[in-house]
Amino acid sequence: GAPPRLADKYKGHTAYMSDEIYKREGWTQTPLYQEVERMRGVCAKVALENAAVAALFPKLRDQSTMLRMELHERVEQLAARVETEAERLQAAVKTMEAVSTQVSAQVSAQVRQAE
Known part of the structure; x- marks a missing residue:
């Protein structure tokens, strides 16, 4: 069922609303007082x-900003490296194509001579 309401839990302890409770001996042992102290x-x-958490937040925000900047810088470095590698590979492919054309021409010439 539903949990007991706070008012029901402390039924019979309404004296806390007045100063009467402070005059009674052992008032600090009442369930309501104990609950209030716990709360x-x-x-x-x-x-x-x-x-x-409030003290940590600015530090975490600053660290997050630094990490974001480092990440952005690293991505730019990697993009530049990829571009350089792509250019190098394109040059290597052109060289291979030129060599392949030369070798093919030489083989064709040798085949013609052999005939």
Whole structure:
């Protein structure tokens, strides 16, 4: 079923709304007081964690910017390298084609001489 509502959980402990509870001995042992103290602790912990995250955020943003710049620079370097390699390979293909044409002409000449 549904979880109990907070108001139902502390039924009978409405004295916390007045100063009466502070006059009673052992008021710090009431379930409501204990729950409030527990929630204060949770809130303090969350506040500390939030402060830590807030302090880290600028550093993380700066690191992210640096990494993005490094990555962009590396991509540009690799693109330039690919372009250089492509030009080198195109030149090598032209050389191979020229050599192939020469060899083919020489073989044809030798075949004609042999006939």
